[in-house]
């Protein structure tokens with residue numbers, strides 16, 4: 001607390017003490033940013049929306065693919081100009097990319113003006129790190145993984161009605177392409193009471209939608225003293241009082257049990273939407289990826305989900321061009337995509353990550369060919385999405401508006417419905433954060449267009 005008080009006092013005496021925090025990663029990364037912002041607010045800093053006005057800038061990075069790393073490296077370089085203008089400016093880089101083998105040293109060498117370089121799971125040390133920079137003229141370089149879960153950090157949430165709630169941290173799956181287990185450490189689950197208390201409090205404050213986060217939410221509960229699995233946690237959340245909706249990210253197909261699907265189908269608050277990354281439609285490739293399921297098992301799961309929840313919407317991730325993938329394997333992926341009819345598909349070109357098993361696998365297919373497959377998959381998915389969106393016409397959906405805009409003289413609200421489709425409709429700003437019944441009248445590739453039902 002002494003460190004916190006010292007920084008608060010220092011900030012009170014300054015003309016301004018502004019901060020800018022930017023997330024370069026997934027929803028978990030965004031949730032971490034909300035905690036970084038919470039700690040900075042506690043220390044007396046004020047959030048601003050541009051780097052130019054800031055006294056502290058923190059970039060929270062991602063290391064999952066090369067493109068994510070390259071983007072952030074470029075953007076760090078640009079900050080040198082600000083540091084030259086204002087040597088008092090504190091610049092920090094944290095998160096997954098920093099934990100990658102050799103990366104912290106690389107960052108320190110390439111960008112000597114960086115004051116803070118720290119890895120994941122270390123946000124609770126931020127007051128100490130800032131104290132070292134502000135008062136001890138030190139530079140911070142810490143990448144040690146702390147595997148404990150630190151509860152009770154202040155959180156400065158991005159939005160009031162739609163909130164992120166982490167339930168697990170880290171990952172134990174070691175898919176052969178993935179850097180996450182190395183950069184986020186072993187899987188740890190939060191105590192159920194902590195999660196339930198957080199949701200109770202959020203709902204009391206007006207939150208209407210909670211997204212539970214974890215690298216693999218389906219294996220929630222492993223290692224906890226209280227015996228509980230993800231389905232049981234969902235059932236407990238479902239029975240909390242108040243009107244709110246629950247989504248969750250990400251589900252690993254190998255741990256998606258029938259019990260879980262039954263719980264979602266029978267619940268009132270858990271949305272009929274599931275993000276179930278398949279990664280490939282070829283059993284050879286799934287094996288090389290160490291995914292722990294076959295194409296047939298995945299399709300059985302999909303059939304069960306559709307049987308239990310006919311209106312379920314599916315999301316998935318697919319990697320194109322994994323080492324060993326030939327045209328035959330790619331065509332199997334394409335065929336699976338057509339068979340399932342995903343509503344939302346994230347497609348990625350394989351990106352070798354240092355330290356992972358796949359990085360050492362023989363990769364003979366030229367990038368140009370992989371790009372042709374990638375484009376083919378995108379085109380196919382566009383047709384599927386159009387078809388899926390079209391099927392929603394005429395249905396009545398309950399939408400939670402998040403955004404409001406005045407366009408062409410019209411007041412337009414947009415938000416998601418129960419099963420995750422993005423819906424736009426005419427309505428007043430006062431409806432933001434309220435559940436609104438909307439009839440879908442038109443489908444575009446980007447969203448559904450609806451009309452508010454007047455009762």
Ligand code: 5AD
Pocket residue numbers: 064065177178179277279317318319348349350351352353
């Ligand atoms: N190359 C390409 N895509 C990857 N993903 C994870 N690691 C890699 C990689 N090395 C994708 C997976 C995962 C999503 C978050 O990112 O599809 O589900």
Ligand code: SF4
Pocket residue numbers: 024025026027028029061062063064096097180183184
């Ligand atoms: Fe999220 Fe993984 Fe990227 Fe980290 S490496 S920000 S966990 S996607």
